[in-house]
Amino acid sequence: MTTKNLEPLFEVAQLAMVNLYTPKLEESIKFFEVMGMIVVHTDEEGSVYMRAYEDPYKYSMKLTPHHEAGLVKASWRATSQAAMDRRVEVLSNLPQGKGWVEPAYGRGKAYEFTSPDNHLFEIFFDVEYYEAPEELKSKLNNRPQRRPLTGVPVRRLDHMNCLAKDVDKNVDFFTEHLGFNVREYLAKEDGSKGAAWLSVSPLVHEIAFMTDGMMEKAAPGRLHHVAYWFGDPQDLEYLSDALTELGIPVEAGPLKHGVSQAKCMYAIEPGGNRIELFGDTGYLIFDPTWKPVEWNIDDAEKAIIWYGAGLPHSYFRYGTPVIEDSEIKPFY
Numbered sequence: 001m002t003t004k005n006l007e008p009l010f011e012v013a014q015l016a017m018v019n020l021y022t023p024k025l026e027e028s029i030k031f032f033e034v035m036g037m038i039v040v041h042t043d044e045e046g047s048v049y050m051r052a053y054e055d056p057y058k059y060s061m062k063l064t065p066h067h068e069a070g071l072v073k074a075s076w077r078a079t080s081q082a083a084m085d086r087r088v089e090v091l092s093n094l095p096q097g098k099g100w101v102e103p104a105y106g107r108g109k110a111y112e113f114t115s116p117d118n119h120l121f122e123i124f125f126d127v128e129y130y131e132a133p134e135e136l137k138s139k140l141n142n143r144p145q146r147r148p149l150t151g152v153p154v155r156r157l158d159h160m161n162c163l164a165k166d167v168d169k170n171v172d173f174f175t176e177h178l179g180f181n182v183r184e185y186l187a188k189e190d191g192s193k194g195a196a197w198l199s200v201s202p203l204v205h206e207i208a209f210m211t212d213g214m215m216e217k218a219a220p221g222r223l224h225h226v227a228y229w230f231g232d233p234q235d236l237e238y239l240s241d242a243l244t245e246l247g248i249p250v251e252a253g254p255l256k257h258g259v260s261q262a263k264c265m266y267a268i269e270p271g272g273n274r275i276e277l278f279g280d281t282g283y284l285i286f287d288p289t290w291k292p293v294e295w296n297i298d299d300a301e302k303a304i305i306w307y308g309a310g311l312p313h314s315y316f317r318y319g320t321p322v323i324e325d326s327e328i329k330p331f332y
Helices: 025-034 081-091 167-178 234-246 297-304
Strands: 012-022 038-042 048-051 061-065 070-078 097-101 110-114 120-124 156-164 181-187 193-199 207-211 223-229 250-256 263-268 274-278 293-296
Touching: 012 025, 012 156, 012 223, 025 048, 025 061, 025 234, 070 081, 070 156, 081 110, 081 120, 081 167, 156 167, 156 274, 167 181, 167 193, 167 207, 181 297, 234 250, 234 263, 234 274, 293 297
Parallel strands: 012 061, 070 120, 156 207, 181 293, 223 274
Antiparallel strands: 012 070, 038 048, 048 061, 097 110, 110 120, 156 223, 181 193, 193 207, 250 263, 263 274
């Protein structure tokens, strides 16, 4: 059970792309368009690729039509080709190593692997950067695309949160084999982790794992949420108003987390996936000997909600794929 950070590897750079299943593709697209994201590509299988205006690569969100919502795969970019080769050498000797996959839209050859809870990931290095058409070019030389003047535009992909039957096994896997750092965690009475937030950058988390409240019924590999970043907390108020007008459920917030100290809100997009909107970064970590912050079970409420209305019961039980649950009201 990892509670101390290991010698840094600096071989995984960032969460670059997330692929979600949706049973309501067109409605899901419209949801992300409200957040200022644009469609950049549609492939032969009908998957749609979307980007936020400060995402550096061609896309950050891929929506794939399917009979139910959930995570297809998340993509991590390595810091170099050599770093990728070293991680693949490690992963290929583990039960979680799946094998190489061919280049796809926006990225080169990748190696697939799973978490101990069977979430599917890939690591790659070669990538295609976004080149904005003339009408979308920004006069800011360091901005990939002009800030949209419609919707309430998010700036970039931020992080993801995966539901798990055993948080510790996932934490150990990501720290020992991929070089992630534990930033904060929630300790249960028996000493195991109920939730953990990890990153490879100064962000508090690029991935989190939390105990699946439906673990006795659910298959492993469920998704809790994917998060996008605004950079301005006021945008959460604007988005809450817009989503309410459109009849899209706002599950919780705006509120402020104790963990990460970020202001945020949660919405359920029409396909059923939970999407978190980060109003600000919270805090950044530059300390190379950062000690993971422990929250005990008595602090759990403050860890999740520093201020704002409490989280509904659905927050701890709802995930995708959706499991029938008599204890929570359906969102759609």
